[in-house]
Amino acid sequence: MKHLLKLMDLSAKEITEILNTADQLKYEKKNGIPHHLLTGKTLGLIFAKSSTRTRVSFEVGMFDLGGMSLFLSARDLQIGRGEPVRDTARVLSRYLDGIMIRTFDQKEVESLAEFGTIPVINGLTDYCHPCQVLADLMTIREYKGATEGLKLCYVGDGNNMTNSLIVGGIKLGMEVSVACPKGYEPDADIMKWAHESGRFSCSPDVLEMAAGADVLYTDVWASMGQEAEAEERKKVFKDYQINDKTMKAAKSDAMVLHCLPAHREEEITAKVFEEHSREIFDEAENRLHAQKAVLVKCML
Numbered sequence: 001m002k003h004l005l006k007l008m009d010l011s012a013k014e015i016t017e018i019l020n021t022a023d024q025l026k027y028e029k030k031n032g033i034p035h036h037l038l039t040g041k042t043l044g045l046i047f048a049k050s051s052t053r054t055r056v057s058f059e060v061g062m063f064d065l066g067g068m069s070l071f072l073s074a075r076d077l078q079i080g081r082g083e084p085v086r087d088t089a090r091v092l093s094r095y096l097d098g099i100m101i102r103t104f105d106q107k108e109v110e111s112l113a114e115f116g117t118i119p120v121i122n123g124l125t126d127y128c129h130p131c132q133v134l135a136d137l138m139t140i141r142e143y144k145g146a147t148e149g150l151k152l153c154y155v156g157d158g159n160n161m162t163n164s165l166i167v168g169g170i171k172l173g174m175e176v177s178v179a180c181p182k183g184y185e186p187d188a189d190i191m192k193w194a195h196e197s198g199r200f201s202c203s204p205d206v207l208e209m210a211a212g213a214d215v216l217y218t219d220v221w222a223s224m225g226q227e228a229e230a231e232e233r234k235k236v237f238k239d240y241q242i243n244d245k246t247m248k249a250a251k252s253d254a255m256v257l258h259c260l261p262a263h264r265e266e267e268i269t270a271k272v273f274e275e276h277s278r279e280i281f282d283e284a285e286n287r288l289h290a291q292k293a294v295l296v297k298c299m300l
Contacts, residue, residue: 021293036066089116119298148173158186170198179209
């Protein structure tokens, strides 16, 4: 695996191999077994969007693997002052062994990979969030034993998280349903692929989509870059919440996931969040282990 640009680029076998590696690395870390697989390697971390989990997990991950990381704010790079992405890619390829980038435009990530000669990992774009969904799938396997045959229901905005959850879920044999308001659906091409490739449904009806779900998932109503729409979105999404009624529609042993940060009493009630906080924070921890697996697959 040369890059991680989006989950659509990976086969089910490749995703499973990443998850298996993540499981092994997590076991080793929990048991104090060193795994310095990337000794002498350097990862550049480019952030055009702020982060808590992405930055900390990648920095700690590279340390655990015996390498080092460099935090590169877009404000401090020439890429933030108009240098073409292709030039930045060619320069950084002379210094680094890999790049993780968290930015707005998916084309920026694709261009780094096209013009650079080192692995590029997508830490988030407005189009997709593959690293988060790998951690989500890892967590689902931990709690449910497998992914095949499960139903995953996402409630909320058809955003980058939704796009990646659809792809990752269907590739690993899950039925995926999405409950979102009209006009806020996931990417049209991804939905077309989902209908052709697996069991997929999308509707404004939350309870219909949540019916029989093994996994319920949600995200904030207004993502980074949408702050100006926050008040309007509160009106549009007021009924798109994981609450007791949603939980009742799902299976009695349904788990709840949230990519965080969570806005309690908006997309999820405080009650449901706390009742399912164990799996949510296991999910957050698994960002570290899943991303270490991606680093190993790309940079070893």
